[in-house]
Amino acid sequence: MIVYLNGEFLPVESAKISVLDRGFIFGDGVYEVLPVYNGHLFRLAEHLQRLENSLQAIRLANPLSRQQWSDLLTQLVAHNHGGDQSIYLQVTRGPAKREHNFPHLIQPTVFMMSEAIQAQPPSPGVKAITCPDIRWQRCDIKAVALLANVLLRQQAVDVGAVEAILIRDGYVMEGAASNVFVVIDGITMTPPKSRYILPGITRDLILEVMQANQLPYQEVAITEAQLRSAVEIWVTSSVREILPITTLDEQTVGSGKPGPIWSQVWQLYQNYKQQLRSHG
Numbered sequence: 585m586i587v588y589l590n591g592e593f594l595p596v597e598s599a600k601i602s603v604l605d606r607g608f609i610f611g612d613g614v615y616e617v618l619p620v621y622n623g624h625l626f627r628l629a630e631h632l633q634r635l636e637n638s639l640q641a642i643r644l645a646n647p648l649s650r651q652q653w654s655d656l657l658t659q660l661v662a663h664n665h666g667g668d669q670s671i672y673l674q675v676t677r678g679p680a681k682r683e684h685n686f687p688h689l690i691q692p693t694v695f696m697m698s699e700a701i702q703a704q705p706p707s708p709g710v711k712a713i714t715c716p717d718i719r720w721q722r723c724d725i726k727a728v729a730l731l732a733n734v735l736l737r738q739q740a741v742d743v744g745a746v747e748a749i750l751i752r753d754g755y756v757m758e759g760a761a762s763n764v765f766v767v768i769d770g771i772t773m774t775p776p777k778s779r780y781i782l783p784g785i786t787r788d789l790i791l792e793v794m795q796a797n798q799l800p801y802q803e804v805a806i807t808e809a810q811l812r813s814a815v816e817i818w819v820t821s822s823v824r825e826i827l828p829i830t831t832l833d834e835q836t837v838g839s840g841k842p843g844p845i846w847s848q849v850w851q852l853y854q855n856y857k858q859q860l861r862s863h864g
């Protein structure tokens with residue numbers, strides 16, 4: 585695997601950073617994950633905008649221009665032989681003497697890697713659990729400090745589930761690393777954007793394709809009781825696309841199989857990817 589680190593492309597084994605890097609010491613940095621289909625970057629402008637928003641939120645100047653990001657990402661994909669890939673990039677505040685406040689005159693660390701991914705067959709339905717949302721109040725920042733998310737996801741995996749759906753003050757927020765959709769009375773619903781959820785790029789694309797195809801949806805607060813009464817539940821992310829949840833906390837969701845609206849939206853999402861694969 586060829587990675588990018590601070591101006592250089594090199595094999596992953598040779599990429600080294602300082603142990604004083606504030607990403608390592610404090611989790612002081614932000615990241616993005618973006619898929620590549622047939623060598624084409626998925627929603628690049630949207631990912632770069634979200635990166636910009638995260639950097640602004642942590643008061644770190646963007647070390648690269650949009651054009652530089654775009655050029656480097658394209659080169660990274662080519663170094664790793666094109667095709668379908670998943671890119672991870674992160675920017676940290678860089679290496680400095682350990683002190684909580686921002687250091688002066690410090691070079692941010694820019695790191696990017698990419699690995700091949702396989703096309704995913706439609707899921708037969710998977711399990712999720714609910715957990716209290718133990719995270720902080722700025723979940724809209726795509727911060728590398730993911731300890732709460734890591735613990736929550738592991739709690740799910742420990743009981744054979746693939747995701748933890750997070751509940752804050754009685755309302756559904758999102759998954760440990762995904763957004764959440766439910767279908768109730770034929771209407772698809774997803775929580776509105778706020779500081780308590782990450783504005784998912786997949787979430788936005790799903791709403792866009794639903795609108796284009798006259799499928800009704802609402803961005804609206806969802807109570808825990810509504811979640812439990814939903815006939816369909818999906819979790820969505822760049823990595824997992826749209827996964828139907830057919831068991832929630834050991835209770836069957838709807839018919840126990842992926843629902844008809846999921847099926848429709850999954851197909852529309854595949855069509856979008858196919859278009860990107862063919863035409864960029």
Ligand code: PDD
Nearest residue numbers: 617760761762763782784785786821822
């Ligand atoms: N995570 N919410 C959280 C907390 C996430 O971590 C993610 C994605 C999403 C979905 O965002 P998007 O559709 O832009 O992937 C929502 C990435 C994939 C990760 O941390 O690996």
